[in-house]
Amino acid sequence: ILLIVFVALATLLAMQNNQQSSGTDADGTCSYCVFTDVQVDDIQAIRLRSPETGQSFTISRDADGVWTAPESSGTLNMTAAELIARTIAVLPFHRTVPLGASDDKTAYGFTPEGILSVDIVMSNGIHAVAVGYRTPTADAYYALVDDHPDMYLLERSAIDFLIAALKTPPVA
Secondary structure (H helix, E strand, O other), rough: OHHHHHHHHHHHHHHHHHHHHHHOOOOOOOOOOOOOOOHHHEEEEEEEEEEOOOOOOEEEEEEOOEEEEEOOOOOOOHHHHHHHHHHHHEEEEEEEOOOOOOOOHHHEEEEEEEEEEEEEEEEEEEEEEEEEEOOOOOOEEEEEEEEOOOOEEHHHHHHHHHHHOOOOOOEO
């Protein structure tokens, strides 16, 4: 009987963790997204930048709402541009870590900037994300978002995708 109860609790816990990691609640709201009010259509421009190398990649919408790569001479892959925007819109996180004003952020990869800087221009404002090192478990990255006092633990897959888009821009 105890084994059956244990299996039932383990299954319930696994289902709950799966729902939390998906980032979207049953009603469609994103409770584990950094920006709860951002929709893809609200994003006007995105700049990915490596503070370490100085490399940057920018996409922006033209007057017709079509994604362009204004700093690139090639043709932007529209599917990749849309995936970058969707990744930014849902930017999932595991949890936040409270930080004090005097906490040393260099241990998290901020010397003073992180390894990736993401600037988002919206139709109604701007957002900025500074991404630091991976966590010791390597399943998330440390991040500072806008002027929030807490540090976010962003899902690794989303940040790895953005880093790959910066290193190899989707421009042919």
